[in-house]
Amino acid sequence: MGKYSWSKLMFFMMLVLVLALAACGGGSSEEESSEDSGDSSSEGSSEESKDESEAEGESGEVYNYEDFNQVVSNDGEATGEGTLKVGLTSDTPFEGTLNWNLYQGNPDAEVLGLFDEPLLTMDEDFQFTNDGALNFEVNEDDKTVTFTMQEGVKWHDGEPVTIDDYVYSYEVIGHPDYPGIRGATDGFTLIEGYDEYKAGDADSISGIEVIDDQTAVFTYKEIAPSLTAGGFWYYAMPEHHYEGVEIADMAEAPQTRENPLGIGPYKVDSVTPGESVVMSKFEDYWRGEPNLDGIELSVVSPSSIANALETGEVDYAINFPTDQYPDVAEMDGVEWLANIDGAYTYIGFKLGEWNEEEGKVDYKPEESKVGDKELRRAMWHAMDNEAVGKRFYNGLRWEATTLITPYHAEWHDDSIETPEYDPEKAKQILDDAGYEDTDGDGFRETPEGEPLELNFASMSGGDTAEPLANYYIQSWKDVGLNVSLTNDRLIEFNTFYDMLENDDPEVDIYQGAWGVGSDVDPYGLYGPDVAFNYPRYETEESTKLMEEGNSPDALDVEKRKEIYNEWQALMVEEMPVVPTLYRAYVVPVNDRVTNFGIELGHDEETLPYKWGVTE
Amino acid sequence: MLKFTIRRLLITFPQLVILSILVFFLGSLMPGDALSGLLDPNIPAEAIQAKREELGLDNPWYIQYRDWIFAMFQGDFGTSIFHQRPVMDVIGDRLMNTVWLSLFSTILIYLIGLPLGLVSGRYNDSLLDNTITGYTYLGFATPQFIFGLVILWLFGYNLGWFPTGGSVGPGLEPGSIDYILSKINHLVLPSFAIALIGLVGTVQYLRSGIIETKQKDFIILARAKGVKESSVYNRHIFRNSILPIAAFFGYEIVALLGGSIFIEMIYSYPGMGRLFLDSISTRDFSVANVLILFYGILAILGALLSDIILSIVDPRIRIK
Numbered sequence A: 001m002g003k004y005s006w007s008k009l010m011f012f013m014m015l016v017l018v019l020a021l022a023a024c025g026g027g028s029s030e031e032e033s034s035e036d037s038g039d040s041s042s043e044g045s046s047e048e049s050k051d052e053s054e055a056e057g058e059s060g061e062v063y064n065y066e067d068f069n070q071v072v073s074n075d076g077e078a079t080g081e082g083t084l085k086v087g088l089t090s091d092t093p094f095e096g097t098l099n100w101n102l103y104q105g106n107p108d109a110e111v112l113g114l115f116d117e118p119l120l121t122m123d124e125d126f127q128f129t130n131d132g133a134l135n136f137e138v139n140e141d142d143k144t145v146t147f148t149m150q151e152g153v154k155w156h157d158g159e160p161v162t163i164d165d166y167v168y169s170y171e172v173i174g175h176p177d178y179p180g181i182r183g184a185t186d187g188f189t190l191i192e193g194y195d196e197y198k199a200g201d202a203d204s205i206s207g208i209e210v211i212d213d214q215t216a217v218f219t220y221k222e223i224a225p226s227l228t229a230g231g232f233w234y235y236a237m238p239e240h241h242y243e244g245v246e247i248a249d250m251a252e253a254p255q256t257r258e259n260p261l262g263i264g265p266y267k268v269d270s271v272t273p274g275e276s277v278v279m280s281k282f283e284d285y286w287r288g289e290p291n292l293d294g295i296e297l298s299v300v301s302p303s304s305i306a307n308a309l310e311t312g313e314v315d316y317a318i319n320f321p322t323d324q325y326p327d328v329a330e331m332d333g334v335e336w337l338a339n340i341d342g343a344y345t346y347i348g349f350k351l352g353e354w355n356e357e358e359g360k361v362d363y364k365p366e367e368s369k370v371g372d373k374e375l376r377r378a379m380w381h382a383m384d385n386e387a388v389g390k391r392f393y394n395g396l397r398w399e400a401t402t403l404i405t406p407y408h409a410e411w412h413d414d415s416i417e418t419p420e421y422d423p424e425k426a427k428q429i430l431d432d433a434g435y436e437d438t439d440g441d442g443f444r445e446t447p448e449g450e451p452l453e454l455n456f457a458s459m460s461g462g463d464t465a466e467p468l469a470n471y472y473i474q475s476w477k478d479v480g481l482n483v484s485l486t487n488d489r490l491i492e493f494n495t496f497y498d499m500l501e502n503d504d505p506e507v508d509i510y511q512g513a514w515g516v517g518s519d520v521d522p523y524g525l526y527g528p529d530v531a532f533n534y535p536r537y538e539t540e541e542s543t544k545l546m547e548e549g550n551s552p553d554a555l556d557v558e559k560r561k562e563i564y565n566e567w568q569a570l571m572v573e574e575m576p577v578v579p580t581l582y583r584a585y586v587v588p589v590n591d592r593v594t595n596f597g598i599e600l601g602h603d604e605e606t607l608p609y610k611w612g613v614t615e
Numbered sequence B: 001m002l003k004f005t006i007r008r009l010l011i012t013f014p015q016l017v018i019l020s021i022l023v024f025f026l027g028s029l030m031p032g033d034a035l036s037g038l039l040d041p042n043i044p045a046e047a048i049q050a051k052r053e054e055l056g057l058d059n060p061w062y063i064q065y066r067d068w069i070f071a072m073f074q075g076d077f078g079t080s081i082f083h084q085r086p087v088m089d090v091i092g093d094r095l096m097n098t099v100w101l102s103l104f105s106t107i108l109i110y111l112i113g114l115p116l117g118l119v120s121g122r123y124n125d126s127l128l129d130n131t132i133t134g135y136t137y138l139g140f141a142t143p144q145f146i147f148g149l150v151i152l153w154l155f156g157y158n159l160g161w162f163p164t165g166g167s168v169g170p171g172l173e174p175g176s177i178d179y180i181l182s183k184i185n186h187l188v189l190p191s192f193a194i195a196l197i198g199l200v201g202t203v204q205y206l207r208s209g210i211i212e213t214k215q216k217d218f219i220i221l222a223r224a225k226g227v228k229e230s231s232v233y234n235r236h237i238f239r240n241s242i243l244p245i246a247a248f249f250g251y252e253i254v255a256l257l258g259g260s261i262f263i264e265m266i267y268s269y270p271g272m273g274r275l276f277l278d279s280i281s282t283r284d285f286s287v288a289n290v291l292i293l294f295y296g297i298l299a300i301l302g303a304l305l306s307d308i309i310l311s312i313v314d315p316r317i318r319i320k
Helices: A003-025 A106-115 A163-173 A194-199 A247-252 A305-310 A322-328 A373-382 A385-393 A423-433 A465-478 A493-501 A540-549 A557-574 B002-029 B045-055 B061-073 B087-122 B127-141 B144-158 B177-213 B217-225 B229-241 B243-257 B261-266 B272-281 B285-313
Strands: A083-089 A134-139 A144-149 A208-210 A215-219 A266-272 A276-281 A294-300 A316-318 A334-349 A352-355 A360-363 A397-399 A453-457 A482-485 A509-515 A577-590
Touching (some): A083 A106, A083 A305, A106 A266, A106 A276, A106 A294, A144 A163, A163 A208, A163 A215, A266 A294, A305 A316, A305 A322, A305 B144, A316 A577, A322 A577, A373 A423, A373 A465, A373 A577, A385 A397, A385 A577, A453 A465, A453 A493, A465 A482, A465 A509, A493 A509, A540 A557, B002 B061, B002 B285, B087 B127, B087 B177, B087 B229, B087 B243, B087 B285, B127 B177, B144 B177, B144 B261, B177 B229, B177 B243, B177 B261, B217 B229, B243 B285, B261 B272, B272 B285
Parallel strands (some): A083 A316, A453 A482, A453 A509
Antiparallel strands (some): A134 A144, A144 A215, A266 A276, A276 A294, A334 A509
């Protein structure tokens, strides 16, 4: 072979290599579909994790959110001037419906939170307190609540906030023409006369009586514990500002999009649709003079938010992608705060169907392939969620135990013992329950001798979704269960929930996630007549506990705690779903920022008007 | 010419009708609708179902299609469920951004691409040509989103010369000089990211066109007549080599107007590409359908534009 053809061959080989490399690189630009999807994670979470022998120390640093501060350590004196630059991490522009009663998407809520504030405050147990602009007094005997608006609270245009502005929120949300999806929770539906108003049969809500400019008395059908745990609506709406706007058109009105009003320490100067909002100090803020000249918020894409923080272009990032944290943890000039997130990931089992006619769940464990509690228990024993948390999420997600997360610290019962990772025990349970490999194919058959093939549905989104799904499947295989991915691949968000809603027979097991609200009540997810009850699980005992938990009897917190502890224990015993991971989130803040915190519950010291910079 | 244009436009109409039916039908096959993303335990399923009925999302696709078409003929393009405002407002917000970005990128592509192609073709196989050709190979091989990130990191973050995201600085009065300058400033990085990668095709086409043309007999004749060398290149060769580029011009414009999803994501640039992708993944069909129709019209117009340009540039091609 001559020199010439040799180099030609080399060139050809190079081309082949280049092509092969290019082919490997494809398809990695899948976007995150939703916050409910599996979320992405850090590097080091590749397929190797199937080997579960050594759980720790392989995928880099492991973090614990409890080691982080919740309040910035910069305790210097705020200068009283300066602009705080806020980066809203999002790969889409914000929608710009800037009113608490009308918005839909989370980015809008983040913008709103900077210039409008809730009238009612909450403590760390998510119980309303009287530290806000609105005070309330519950009278259990005659089922009324008296709301009193403090004097001196002003809208950004200088008009005083009256109780009418609060009542107006209810009148807008309850109105038959109201375009949004709020107004179906206890805080609304329990008010006397609300249903008639919503149906269009009444011009006003009969249970709301305005006494004077500051006071109104609301009459409820029943005082449920959920009312004081996030149930009362807690935002006012400026009636004078929306004069002449039809309720159906409010969401698109310039009053909402271009010059929104709030009562917070900073007022909106200008909105660049979808991109940025400039706010300046509101001198007449009712709590006192704010410590900054203004706030500048702009949308920053997740791919460049870390750089924006490093260069100081952004002082504080909202919705920083937690999975990026391990890569940038050592960044100079930035302090990382962390707290627990109100959400959990879980593995669900399909145990019945939705009964469309009666609007309730048909719990039919005997017809379900995973209807046997022992089988589910064995599957729980087979999963090493501690290792999953450490290796896939660097400890920023960790093994879950019960369905009431430690986010509700008062309500979460950490004394409940859940099946630990123990594949041998899993095998033992399966053996005892009669699941044995009778035909020698390596997989167990049902006690009746039928082959047992289970389909596991998991959502696409993020880098971790696939290895994680494979990991669970492998874990179950290791104890002899034949589990495969539904459709042989990960499922896109909309399709996934479509399959769950319609009880697709191709789904026996699925991995999902839920965000939890401020009220601990799990009825909205596990009640017998709620469509979000995807496992389609319902027993008298569980329903009874959940109903008791939100009945007037449970107004006593200790009593309510007891009820929910019992419910958590019951769910671990019955395991219609297995909670797999709790999660934390991190918030990066520039060192120059002071009086800033992300604690749960009201803290006088870190309220937005106290936020300041020290240089 | 005029007859041709009119005839082309007439054919366009049934094409659009078929396109819209197809889009609607395919959309109806996709699981989920604009409300299925509302997984909030605080919102009872009945409330969502009621909303669904109110919006007619439960109707079969042909009923929805009929309602949509009728409304559109009355000038009502529908309301985006996700954005809670009229579809035309939503698109309008983004359209101008995309128009500016594509205009800038196109100008850059031709402003940089044409001279490079000319030089490269004229002095082929020189060091200069090799450098330019090397660059085009590199450009072909570099994914736009990687390149976009690299120049963002370099010029946006490291050197700090340009803003790193958005289409305009915060708090500026629309229409003011500062506003316009800020807009331009925000356009520099994304349009260079598009242009420096997008121009490689132009350079290559022009280069090979020139190399081919300059060996033709009429060029030899022109030289023999004593035509100046610069004029040989600028008039005779250039005009003959530009055919393939002209043919692609219309398509190029359309592709750019469609929005560059990656570039828009990297630079948080609120353009049409993101809007389209988002409205598909949130199943906000009222927006997605109008956008697809819009793209359809653009594509047809782009092809028409290309044909017309071609017939102007090359008198041999006459449309009958």
